[in-house]
Amino acid sequence: xxxxxxxxxxxxxxxxxxxxxxxxxxxxxxxxxxxxxxxxxxxxxxxxxxxxxxxxxxxxxxxxxxxxxxxxxxxxxxxxxxxxxxxxxxxxxxxxxxxxxxxxxxxxxxxxxxxxxxxxxxxxxxxxxxxxxxxxxxxxxxxxxxxxxxxxxxxxxxxxxxxxxxxxxxxxxxxxxxxxxxxxxxxxxxxxxxxxxxxxxxxxxxxxxxxxxxxxxxxxxxxxxxxxxxxxxxxxxxxxxxxxxxxxxxxxxxxxxxxxxxxxxxxxxxxxxxxx
Amino acid sequence: xxxxxxxxxxxxxxxxxxxxxxxxxxxxxxxxxxxxxxxxxxxxxxxxxxxxxxxxxxxxxxxxxxxxxxxxxxxxxxxxxxxxxxxxxxxxxxxxxxxxxxxxxxxxxxxxxx
Numbered sequence: 284x285x286x287x288x289x290x291x292x293x294x295x296x297x298x299x300x301x302x303x304x305x306x307x308x309x310x311x312x313x314x315x316x317x318x319x320x321x322x323x324x325x326x327x328x329x330x331x332x333x334x335x336x337x338x339x340x341x342x343x344x345x346x347x348x349x350x351x352x353x354x355x356x357x358x359x360x361x362x363x364x365x366x367x368x369x370x371x372x373x374x375x376x377x378x379x380x381x382x383x384x385x386x387x388x389x390x391x392x393x394x395x396x397x398x399x400x401x402x403x404x405x406x407x408x409x410x411x412x413x414x415x416x417x418x419x420x421x422x423x424x425x426x427x428x429x430x431x432x433x434x435x436x437x438x439x440x441x442x443x444x445x446x447x448x449x450x451x452x453x454x455x456x457x458x459x460x461x462x463x464x465x466x467x468x469x470x471x472x473x474x475x476x477x478x479x480x481x482x483x484x485x486x487x488x489x490x491x492x493x494x495x496x497x498x499x500x501x502x503x504x505x506x507x508x509x510x511x512x513x514x515x516x517x518x519x520x521x522x523x524x525x526x527x528x529x530x531x532x533x534x535x536x537x538x539x540x541x542x543x544x545x546x547x548x549x550x551x552x553x554x555x556x557x558x559x
Numbered sequence: 560x561x562x563x564x565x566x567x568x569x570x571x572x573x574x575x576x577x578x579x580x581x582x583x584x585x586x587x588x589x590x591x592x593x594x595x596x597x598x599x600x601x602x603x604x605x606x607x608x609x610x611x612x613x614x615x616x617x618x619x620x621x622x623x624x625x626x627x628x629x630x631x632x633x634x635x636x637x638x639x640x641x642x643x644x645x646x647x648x649x650x651x652x653x654x655x656x657x658x659x660x661x662x663x664x665x666x667x668x669x670x671x672x673x
Contacts, residue, residue, distance in 0.1 A: 338639035346645030417662050420623030489647050
């Protein structure tokens with residue numbers, strides 16, 4: 284039972300963190316629960332599908348289907364997160380200024396919510412497919428231990444939801460203005476970390492072989508598999524043995540997001556000046 | 560080009576991938592076959608030469624999925640029931656590298672690199 288609890292918790296932990304952040308980011312947006320809930324549901328359904336076809340998926344691309352699938356969905360998440368940040372740079376001030384022009388912001392907000400719902404869906408899909416496979420294996424194996432393993436799995440799931448709530452309420456303690464800066468930074472780091480992870484999957488698939496020298500090994504300091512390492516891995520993309528290409532992708536996303544945000548932010552203020 | 564790269568880092572990464580690497584251009588990998596049944600690796604001790612990339616072929620003969628994982632090899636791969644998983648490992652320094660089934664940590668094995 285404890286083993287099942289640990290396995291399930293480890294998988295849902297990352298999704299829990301991400302959903303918590305997304306909930307905090309969308310704190311003031313109406314109907315956000317519908318979108319985020321939809322993302323979770325779609326992700327869970329997709330996870331079951333992926334689990335059901337895991338064998339077929341991994342046979343694709345000369346046995347590298349899983350890796351390429353993971354790299355692709357991480358890529359989608361990176362694009363969505365970056366797009367959300369750029370959108371917020373454009374409209375964030377209106378929303379932080381509260382109520383002002385909120386009607387327009389709400390209409391546009393749905394687009395940004397869709398992007399974040401996709402991110403949530405991807406997070407649930409990635410972690411969920413392993414949970415589904417594991418629990419399916421449990422259910423099909425001998426009956427006696429199955430129920431206790433299922434209970435362990437359920438507790439693990441509940442603990443993951445706890446991580447999500449903890450992240451959310453922790454972030455919501457921050458007052459609105461610094462919260463906006465905090466979540467922007469969090470989302471950017473999240474995206475950069477996911478890009479580095481996508482690179483790792485491409486490297487494992489041997490699709491990416493240039494610049495694959497490991498730059499440092501900080502396993503002795505903080506192992507990626509420890510709970511702290513896992514949290515940092517999700518939040519800022521910490522890797523104990525990053526390759527040059529991973530670092531490059533990481534920095535590229537950080538710089539790219541920064542540039543795009545400045546660009547769209549300044550465009551917006553130009554427009555505001557012209558209109559005023 | 561630089562601007563495009565900043566705008567679409569992932570696309571840029573993909574472009575670099577296509578330019579620089581095809582699976583066949585990688586150094587010829589050493590293949591290691593391991594089967595997994597009744598919650599055990601067979602064989603559980605395998606060997607490989609140092610400084611050569613390695614490809615694990617893990618055949619899961621059990622009726623449920625397993626996850627081939629190793630912290631030191633930096634691999635983590637779900638192998639569905641009754642199917643085979645292919646896992647690439649970069650060239651390694653001599654040493655002992657343990658692997659296990661993440662869904663059943665009693666199932667363990669090790670790769671000795673010389």
